[in-house]
Amino acid sequence: MLYVVGIGPGGLEMMTAEARAAIEAADVIVGYKTYTHLVKALVGDKPVIKTGMCKEIERCQVALEIAQSGQTVALISSGDAGIYGMAGLILEMVTKQTWHVEVKVVPGMTASIAAGAALGAPLMHDFCHISLSDLLTPWSVIAKRINAAAAADFVICFYNPRSRGREGHLRHAFELMSPYKAPDTPVGVVKEAGRRKETKWLTTLAAMDFERVDMRTMVIVGNQSTYVEQGLMITPRGYTL
Amino acid sequence: MLYVVGIGPGGLEMMTAEARAAIEAADVIVGYKTYTHLVKALVGDKPVIKTGMCKEIERCQVALEIAQSGQTVALISSGDAGIYGMAGLILEMVTKQTWHVEVKVVPGMTASIAAGAALGAPLMHDFCHISLSDLLTPWSVIAKRINAAAAADFVICFYNPRSRGREGHLRHAFELMSPYKAPDTPVGVVKEAGRRKETKWLTTLAAMDFERVDMRTMVIVGNQSTYVEQGLMITPRGYTL
16 A cells, blocks of 8 residues: 655644555655755654655656555655655656556645735635746747746745746746736745745845745735735735725 | 634545644634535534625624634635635735734645546646636626636636526636647546535536536636546656556
């Protein structure tokens, strides 16, 4: 049995009961080393197989091999396993290759939701997730989505906003939005959302400081109704008060 | 103290530890009647104030009044309180009116994530949430977003897909997507995602049966890479196997 577990942003308080139960039921834990560290309190003496960044296929292979041998495995992703996590790759491998493993995807809280709650209520109207990682997606596709989402006034959550090798992507994304979103459009930034070291700040489309953003940062750009009041970022749903 | 609590889709197993703790800490529970029923197991003998559908402002007012009187209140939303839930309205009232209440938004798992896990891994690439409710949003805005999201090949999650008074909206949404998404684009439908009565099925853009959809249904439309295999709906991230 292989549980593909979304552990949420990191702290045990934002983990679901189901995710916790899956980790507790597992004989072996497999995951990227930062994430295995986050669930240490639940793991006890169980074997933990840690793999490095960008080793996704290898990590899934290891998890499937152990599960196929008869053990119960929890393959953990931060956030939700089905949102830029491990669930897709595992299911691709299971459906395209000859594994005999039962898989259950255990959903978790994704970073945009945790960041949204920390900022106030920026996601109260239609929003989208866009990953700025062009490791697996051509930049032209990403750019097209940024354009479309900005033109149609979506709130936009940027995943993987910045990392070594793509320092300029977030700045480029902001340039793409600027014909459609006003310079004073509120932007909420949350680093390590839902973790102990969480930090956050509010800025605007025009005043954005790209240097403060890293890979573990969630950037949420408002729509044309989003406002900031008393330090809270709020996107109205449309009620008349 | 007022906790605005996202209880997740409904079952206790998809609730976070933090949401559970907030409900347990509360003196009074306030919520739409269906949702208060879902958390009955946690509430015990505490007073529960249930309000009807479309009474959002009244519900928030009641919650704020009780919190201002010194009691701890848990105002509950299904899914995430910050996604088409009660968090936005509460923060709008607190920042625009003269309430003296401390508010904490407690995030929860939204329906798209629970539905995604039930279907497989349809949300592995950029996706958006669009609500088809035009009670508070002009249909022209909704239509523009559907168009833009389909043209830029987002996976699309439809919230509030159908209810009395707007039976035709989902069909109209599918018509708007049809110039951009192929007729055989996979569509996953989950009714009561994450609840005991959960039912789900897979169909395509062309074969969609709109009559089977109600207000508690999540409809997820794939992107051009999404496929169905062994009953699972999978959107590849782009790994080469």
